[in-house]
Amino acid sequence: MEVKAFVNTGDLEVSVINNVSISDLVLRYGSDHQVVSGTKILRGGLHVYGDIIASTVNGIDFWNLNNSLVIMDNDVTFTAPVTFENLVTCLVKVDVTDRVNGLDMLQLSRDIVTVKEKISNQYHKIDLLLRQFGSLNEENYMNARELYAELSYLERMEFPRDTEVYGELWVGHIATEGEDLFLKIISCPNPPCGCDTECHYYKVKGNGWLEPVAQLSIKVDVVNHPLNDQHFVAIYSRCENGQPIARVDIDYYLGTSPIATYDVMGMVSGTGLFIINEMNYLVVMLQVVDGKDATEKTVIFVLKLDAVGKRIINTWSREFTKKAAGMDLALIDNTWFLLVASNYDPMDKVTPYTVTSELFIWEMSSEMFTMVGEYVADHTSSGMFLTVDMPVGESFFTLAQLKEADSVYFPDNVKYTAQVLVFRYNKVNKNFEAFQSLAAFGVVDQTLLVVDNSVYLLLVSTVHNCLYVFEYYHPEGFMLVYKIYVENPYSLIILEVEDCTLVAVSTSNGLVRFKVHIKGVDPDSLLIKI
Known part of the structure; x- marks a missing residue:
């Protein structure tokens, strides 16, 4: 029977309309309580203005969730015991007003403050005692000259004959060659040296052995001065047509194009560097042969090094008729x-x-x-x-x-x-006065050795073929403590190598080395500095 429309004023029980089960529909309007069975998909969202009583949402058991902690952005108060079965990390301050593991947190805080105060008081007491002890120790250290460490003896080392050359000695570092220590021997057939000068370089090993460095062997006298601004000063002499010409180069590194140069006639025989008000002054001593009467004279220049302006300025010079x-x-x-x-x-x-x-x-x-x-x-x-x-x-x-x-x-x-004549500085008249003459004869060279606070003047003599060792005693002066046989000495120098300190003496038979032995204790290991 086909019905196009009808009006029902009473109840109507229908289970299926157009093949759609009424039980599958969610009604927008209806009674207060509706039972909806089956799976429903809400594509437009769900807005609830009342309570929802649900047991499971997205697999979460809401009844069990009531017994769990929920992460929230506001304050949380726990009114029941909470058990943490894993590690808990707190990134902020945690205030506990009652007990933790049976301990009263408030009382524990008071106890910790008391302990900190006691520790602080004890620290200040220990610090005061340490300062008092350190002051006494430092005072004793300053007054106990020679009681800790001093020269015991010089031991002649048996090295292979690693050089046949003898002459004036120089030791130092070369910027282009890394951190190695180099020994230079300046030699010539007939001293004093001129255009026949040859320089022989050796790398000094940690035990004092010498290793020749062929690429540095040159026929000029090179003196190296590192400056505060890391520039590199090379002072050397070269000969043209038998005439020596001295040159001063300021380089960033030896061998590169100089940023400033200064040339003057003469053979370099001495150099020095001093700094005043951050200005670098270089002192160069030259031996010059006067062409008029073929006599040799000495000329000293003071050169101001202007690395910023790339200039070398001659500020002072003086000629000496004496050699x-x-x-x-x-x-x-x-x-x-x-x-x-x-x-x-x-x-x-x-x-x-x-x-x-x-x-x-x-x-x-x-x-x-x-x-x-x-x-x-x-x-x-x-x-x-x-x-x-x-x-x-x-x-x-x-x-x-x-x-x-x-x-x-x-x-x-x-x-x-x-x-050997010794002159002492007078602080009153600000000049040097005759102080002592040392019974060391035929001395050709001298140097200084310092052990702790003890100062030793070392001299080599060609007359007595020996190495003199004089020690300074205040106020008496220098007193002879050792006289060691050295055949035909020419010059000497101190070598501070990795394993020890050596006294190196250049002789006609090669380089003789003495190891410095110290007796006593290194005072720096006893001094407590606060």
Whole structure:
């Protein structure tokens, strides 16, 4: 029967309409309680304005969720016991007002504060005791000169004959060759050296052995000075047509194109570097042959190194008619001193080897050296500044004399002119005065050895074929403590190698090395510094 439309005013029970079960429909309007069975898909979302009573949503048992912790952004208060069966990490402060594992947190906090106060008080007491002990220890350390460590003896080392060359010695680092220590031997057939000078370089091993470095063997005298700005200064002499020409180069590295150069006629015989107000000044001593009468004279230049402006400025120079044996620089009492040790005066036809050595001080306002003293010596072979720090700060310079005076005009000088003259700095008049003459004869070279606070003056003599060791005792002066046989010495130097300290002596038979042995305890291991 086909019905196009009908109106029902009573109840109508229908289970299926157009093959759709009424039980599968969710009615928008209806009674307060409806039972919906089967799976329903809501594509537009679900808005609920009342309570939902559900047992499981997306596989989560809501009845069990009531007994679990829920992560929330607001404060949470636990009113029932909570058990954590795994690690709990707190990224913020946790305040517990009651007990943890039976411990009262409030009381525990008070106890911890008390313990911290006690620890702090004990720390301050220990720190005070340590400072008192350290002060006493440092005072004893400063006063106990030579009680800890001093020179015991020099042991002659048996090295293979690793060099046949002898001459003037130089030791140091070369910027282009890494951190290795290099020894340079400046030799020539007939000293004093000129255009026949040859330089032989050796790498110094940790035990003092020498390894020749062929690529550095050159026929010029190179002196290396590292500056504060990491530039590299090379001072050398080269010969053109038998005439020496000295050159000063400021390089970033040796062998590269220099950023500044300075040329002057002469053979380099001494150099020094001093710094004032962050300005670098280079002192260069040259031996120059005067073409008029073929006499040799000494010329000293002071060059200011302007690395920023890429310039070398000649600020001061002086010619000496006398021939200089050497020069030295030292900062004493906030003043730079220059010592020029002279050994021959060609203008003096009577006593050419009895000459004066000059002492200069640097005048910063005029950028020049001013002479402040002259000191007579015979056959001077070398001059050197030295400083003693303990127990009282003292400064000296020495003049070594090769042999006795040979002039009848100075009979009083004969008794001391073969010795080493020592001059001490007078802090009152700010100059050097005669202090001592050491009974060391025929000295050709000298150097300084420092062990802890003890200072030793080392001298080599060609007359007695020996190495003299003088130790400084305040206030008596230098006293002879060792005299060691060394055949035909020429020069000496101190080598600080990895395994030990060596005294190296260049002789006609090769390089002789002595190992420095120390007795006592290194005081630095006993000193407590706060």
